[in-house]
Amino acid sequence: MIPELKYNDQGLIPTIVQEANTGEVLMLAYMNEESLKKTLELGKTCFWSRSRQEFWVKGLTSGNVQNVREILYDCDSDTLLVKVQQVGKGACHTGERTCFYRNIELA
């Protein structure tokens, strides 16, 4: 049973994806109600692509799927945290393991 979640004015909820074993944050993507349902059905992350306006089972073509281990939601019920087992090379389309591979220099 899915709790009452707050989707934004585009019907989306930001979803943090974290590697379950290492704690590494892999990416941020967006789900809608349907893609969350698909995620639960498949046991693999499914997002809503804002640029392509379609469902997007992560890694369906590349093989770099994300097997879902745990789904959490925050105190405001407007953000998801999905802990996954990342299959293959990584989460990022650039070939990096995580999308967060660049940093801002601190003063």
Added chain:
Amino acid sequence: MIPELKYNDQGLIPTIVQEANTGEVLMLAYMNEESLKKTLELGKTCFWSRSRQEFWVKGLTSGNVQNVREILYDCDSDTLLVKVQQVGKGACHTGERTCFYRNIELA
């Protein structure tokens, strides 16, 4: 020097906050360009409160500030990941250490 980041149509960029030592994801909040500058100046997280429409130095009243250790940005330059040392009891206004303290039951 701050890289070219992509802010959304409200001038905001979603910001994942992660405990640097443990890898625990604490919260998701939003920065605008000014609050990112303040974060860099202060060395503590500063967000833009969408509900109050004002700057919000996290923990300024409660003492539960977040000392910034690292700021990363993703491949699309539209999400930030800030690694922090969380001071005090935790990040969540409910008293929990992380805002993600509830989970959705998997099938």
